[in-house]
Amino acid sequence: MTGPSATFGFRDVDAAEKPSLVRGVFDRVAGRYDLMNDLMSAGVHRLWKDAVAARLNPQPGETIVDCAGGTGDMARRFARMARRVQERRGGPDAKIFVVDYNAEMIAAGIERGGMPEICWSVGDAQRLPLPDASADAYVISFGIRNVTDISAALREARRVLKPGGRFLCLEFSRPVTGALRAAYDAYSFKVIPEIGARVANDRESYQYLVESIRRFPDQKTFADMIRAAGFSQVGWTNYSGGVAALHTGRAI
Template sequence: MNDLMSAGMHRVWKDRLVEKLRPFPGMRHLDVAGGTGDVAFRVLRALREAEAAARPQVPGPGPSRSAPPQKGTVVIADINPAMLLEGRKRAAGEGIDSYDLEWVEASAETLPFPDDSMDSYTISFGIRNVTDRDAALREAKRVLRPGGRFLCLEFSKVVVPGLQQLYDLYSFAVIPQIGRLVANDGASYQYLVESIRMFPDQESWARQLEAAGLVGVEYENLMGGVVAIHSGFKLH
């Protein structure tokens, strides 16, 4: 359904999210509402690539040798156990070592992690469905270490003149029909469209991040604002 609805563009958006994240060796990353692993697997691959590229040379007699870099971890939190189960199946199918990922059943509003325990936090197409977004943002800030980064990929408001009308037509007339025909669930995709319209615009969401105590808040529009990536940092 994601591929059909976005013509495969959701893959590009998620790649861009990880590109902005810039995983670094030894990083402990939290992906919230990411039960199927779609973003977490991308982060893990980028993390391992960064660690491989950062292998230092150990001085000593004889030929120099590389010391293994500290291995980072990716934690996946999702309130839905069925989504986590699907993610585990996908990880096994893709040959991803279970030791590289941690799977935690948890709500974004009450995360079971210590204060200052994560270097970074992502949530992709999930914050829109959180009942208390302010609580989720407080939790995100709490678990981030000082200097840690928050990134959110979410549907947003179209900013290109003339595109809004086409987007509305596609959203309300086409997406629910695709859901009905492909997933036998038109109602859920009708909700999807309506929830997108109810989500704050780019500037409003940025102000909400700032109100939660994040600093350096900025956003990047993708596809003319169909989706946006918001980011911010925990200062202390």
């Protein structure tokens, strides 16, 4: 490597090479991404996402950035929730910007059907196609570990948020007990790549996804990174014993 490095699973690669490697993974998994999430987590990812949406509590008229939003799984939740509030008390439509680096994931989301509140865009988490201080909330779900420079993505989230704007990041994290970590490691490395091989005919991509989870910072380390990017009121909530965690903060 001649320049800065970045993680790609258990490998360290040239930072300039990582975006194309990650794009290749998601090009391959886009068509069965939602099905694979259901199989790998036995549907538990839906409960985690519901909890994140409830924590966000989207309101009519709000501008929400769903970064690395892929197939729109989260954006549809936000739109439905804001619409229910709108039906009770009125107000303008919420605006939900789904931004994802991978065009195949965006295409899969659009194919599933849109909602008037949702706008789709191919874009980079490190260089969002949005003006400064334009969003009421920024959400990224199971996407930040795939960016080349996590700190740069966090600073970009801070840039697009209005003062006081909400930051929510749902990501796989560190199980809180040794026994749970051991069980989770055994499941992740033995079962998930096998599911990928049998259902999606793609063991390699799911091996990368498992490895990328292990290289991601633990809860405290990631919280410190969020604070360093300019957020206040930083905290986290563990889901399923820390298998996943929701990190939150407020733009200063």
